Amino acid sequence: MFQSLRYPIFLVLSFFALASVATAESEQSKEQLLIQRMGYYQQYSNPSVPWYFLAAVDKYERNIQQVRNDLKKREGPIALQFSDAFWVGDLNPVKNDRLSSAISFFGGNGMDGSGDGKADLENNDDLMLTLSNYLIKYGHSENDFKKALKDYYVRDEAVRQIMIIAQIYQHFETLDLDQHAFPLPVGNDYSYRSTWGSSRGWGGRRMHEGTDLYASYGVPVRSTTYGVIEVMGWNDFGGWRIGIRDIHNTYHYFAHLSHFNKGVKEGHIVEPGMIIGYVGSSGYGKKGTSGKFPPHLHYGMYKFNGRIEWAYDPFPSLKHWEIEDRKAM
Missing domain, CATH: 2.70.70.10 (Glucose Permease (Domain IIA))
Known part of the structure; x- marks a missing residue:
């Protein structure tokens, strides 16, 4: 009898063991992703553009990508996306131009953060340097940050939501803020x-x-x-x-x-x-x-x-x- 049950029990135990490992790996990968993400924010921050400003814009982009079908969902640590016109310049005849010198000549915003001579919309370093440099142009105050956001996003509500995200990140000094609580104490009736x-x-x-x-x-x-x-x-x-x-x-x-x-x-x-x-x-x-x-x-x-x-x-x-x-x- 016990011999016949050995394999089913083994399979059940193996299932739960694998599930536990998968959960642990998932939590570990999330932690590693947040560490990697914070690394980018800190690397491209400066006294004029603190890390939580960069983090807030990137988080906002990630948020809207998750609920919009008309936006590409960018995988990986950085979710930033920019339009071709913003990146290469309105007058640039090459709409997919990635040559940083040409982009600069035509007044585009795309920058080479990786040092390979290209300003690539798929390169995280290029994206982060471009965002940081764009914000620096406006100044170092909170109102300057709002003005930069308003010029780019146009909508006041987008600006307000990004400012709230930045405020929360600044207060808690971490990106790991996905925990939630039931609205009533579960010990109550x-x-x-x-x-x-x-x-x-x-x-x-x-x-x-x-x-x-x-x-x-x-x-x-x-x-x-x-x-x-x-x-x-x-x-x-x-x-x-x-x-x-x-x-x-x-x-x-x-x-x-x-x-x-x-x-x-x-x-x-x-x-x-x-x-x-x-x-x-x-x-x-x-x-x-x-x-x-x-x-x-x-x-x-x-x-x-x-x-x-x-x-x-x-x-x-x-x-x-x-x-x-x-x-x-």
């Missing part, structure tokens, strides 16, 4: 299910853009992410609400709070698990309205793709974060 797309009637017919987590009044509400408190105050629909923007161009929306944590203010930087408020039933009316529905946290997630921002279902993320928090108990 609560319940939730997927209600994405359900109809809502107050204020006009609309769809439900989030997940409702039901809990008792006063249960702590926690930040789910590293980010900046972008919005904080009253909204007739959401009542007392807080909006947090993270480094992934994602806006995290916490609504129907009873009150805020006194220690947090608009513009503050937060991290996963930090208490930002408490469960309530505020909203659906003028300022101070409460009690029109059972106490719960409405949690929503919105993604900016460089052009528009849209809501998406937060339920899968919530389930994942809940599992991870329970494992850590």
Whole structure:
């Protein structure tokens, strides 16, 4: 009997062993990638262009590539992409010119960071030197950085999101900011299910853009992410609400709070698990309205793709974060 079970047991154990190794290798490769990425940022930073400015632009480019079908997804440590016109110069007749001397002659921005005499759009060193040099031309202040971003990206929202990413990187002094937390302490009583797309009637017919987590009044509400408190105050629909923007161009929306944590203010930087408020039933009316529905946290997630921002279902993320928090108990 035991002889017949030997091979299945061996195979099962081997499967879990391989899965553990794969997970460890994945974590190791991620760590190595972040180290490599930071190496580029530090190498091409200078007193006028700190590393977190370079990191923020590169991160923004990576973010929009992940959610846009019209953009090439650049693999590897650096995600920067530039248009041919920006790279070689508007008047350059050779639109795919890679000769750095010719690019310079025609007023292009592409530079040779690797020392091979070419300014290559696929070379990480060339991309990083080009970005750093472009930013240096504008000056060394934060306003100069904003002006450089505005001239390149045009959209104010793109500039604002990049500035937030830079602010977060500067504060935490690391690129490893992908950890998250479930918005309610998992030791408390609560319940939730997927209600994405359900109809809502107050204020006009609309769809439900989030997940409702039901809990008792006063249960702590926690930040789910590293980010900046972008919005904080009253909204007739959401009542007392807080909006947090993270480094992934994602806006995290916490609504129907009873009150805020006194220690947090608009513009503050937060991290996963930090208490930002408490469960309530505020909203659906003028300022101070409460009690029109059972106490719960409405949690929503919105993604900016460089052009528009849209809501998406937060339920899968919530389930994942809940599992991870329970494992850590």
